[in-house]
Amino acid sequence: MNIRKGLVLSLLVLFAGTGFLFASGGQEEQAAPAAESLPYEGKVLHFAVMADQYADYIKEISSEFQAATGAEVKVDILGYVELSQKITQDYATGSADYDLATVDIVWTGQFEQEGYTKDLSAWIERDKEEIDYDDIVPVMWVMGGWNGKQIAYPMSGYANSLIYRKDLFEDVDEKAAFKAEYGYELSTPDTLDQLADIAAFFTRKDESMYGLVSNGARGSAVAQDWMEYMRAFGGQIIQDGEVTIDSAECKAALELFVQIFDDWAPSGAIGYWWDDRETAYRTGQAMMQQSWSIARSGYENEEISLVAGKTGMAIPPTAPGVDVGYGVGGWGVGINADSSEENAEIAWEFIKFMTSKEVMKDWMMNDGAPIRYSTLKDPDLNAEMPWLSNILNSFENGDGDYRPRIPEYNEIQDIVGLRVNQAITHELTVDEALAAAAEDIKAIF
Template structure:
């Protein structure tokens, strides 16, 4: 559109920019407040010499920040000392909470919800849009998620993001998976008993994941869902020039150094600009959050299915994941039911014709859940 000047996007984080605003090669939106989950951990516990000696005596290897889900299991179990301390605080809350947290595990297992993976449905072959959430590796990932429950505080099956953070800030957990912008609460000494004692790390991975699995997944690497917001201009807007000035500013492209500092520090939020993660004056840089967060954005983010029915997808799969987590269903029963409901959703959305029965997409995904050759 003629009112938009040429903009320079060299400072934008490319995967974030593309996931938020790219549609068929054209840019329609700019990232405003990206977000990704990180592993928060208590440095005062992990660096305690007595704790390190106990851990190596019990598990046979040094206490360290977990790089794999197997290590995370051991560390979470080790630090679980109810009722005052648990190994991990997270959530299996119905819908959004459960589905996002479960898939942060499942992706590193090589599993996914739909055969086309992340992004947009296949407009040509409806079989490519079939659900695969009940693959054997998807079920194993859910079994693992459920196995962490004994190491979490009571009530996590219904937690929202605030409850997860509250547990950690009170010193009730050794580790936490949480969105990056919650660092502002964790590092606030008025709100947090662990301020100044926290480290940040990448999501754990699964080195035993199938090599030939969903596109973009590397065995041993950890992944997390991209969250946040993007800003666009309505094509029918009567104030496009003013709207563009606001978009340019709120996306941080038009911010001065001082404005960027204020945005990151007072707002406690994130930016799609790489340079924002290298400002030494920011709390995020000082505590070591920003380098980890930037690496997550560059190499370790996944996107949810880009369908208009995303909220329904989260409710369907998230509800079934929660049922497995609380023991109301086995992980297999839960994901089998989720697959049936996801098939019905994809039919309602027009991604699969009504005449097309529910089938396993063998052309694209092997029966064990790995990518077909």
């Protein structure tokens, strides 16, 4: 009898505790009553955000949005792999945990095909004037669209750039030594051969100086960095419906890529993700890297950079006969297809608020990335960030499709991430790695 009493008592305590928790949760959802004028008072949205430089300020934007509308947008900052997996599972299972999510532009094909995010076209058309449609650089619209649907709204535009140590490139002694060794002037490289010469010249391992660095970690990191070089050689993973990753151009790209890790990069680069690569540059170990423009402001922040005031930014070099490449990437923001009508409408209001001209300008001063002409041409911002004209140039000539934004992109990236890593670690030869990658990719279709 005592045992039974004990069990009953335990259950009561359990239910009371659970009830209390639910009651607390309910209070959170309902929030406190406030001014009558706020249209979305008490509403809560959840936003999955990629842990990039721009992420922290989104919390500030969220607070401003709450003050203006009453709706709270809870920001969940996640790493690249974690974000991809979490939102994909959320979308695929229809659980609608996140109303909003940052969308890498390479996911647009998959998201459209699977119906993961809402088509924003009707909203954009309705509010075209309010969002000042033409102020957003056209390539940004293209990157968030697929099959005539706008599945992600432009949020943060990135230009792929060659980042280099301007102070060393302008150093008189270095210039003289380079000319004596290679027979031409040291300047930002136009060709990949010049890039190789400069990388070799600045690699002085006994001084912990490394000429060129790339991501080497197996997975998305190494896959995406290798694709930059593939583009520079004029290679493509898929061309006219055929798998062409084992082409001569891709082979040349992989050979150069292997050489980066063998000869010019810090010893640990084979395990580098984006943040490791940036750290290698900011700590003065690496002299050059191909990187996204979102990281550019960070080089001037003396709290995290030892190379403040010493960085130059240029268009990445290409192989002879290959057009100058203006690689463009970045992040859009999508609304979960399973979000309720009401939440989706609030999410749309938040997107407009977050990407408005005024907010974008503030955001730029806090590690944001531009999407608008008005931001890129803003005199105040240009005074602070003289490199914005380079980014504008890249955007106006930009190519966001050198990484295939097709629905199968994630599987392709997985394959490339493994095979390229096997090549740089010499588990496979360049030919073996590309042949295996081609075979694996063909098996997807």
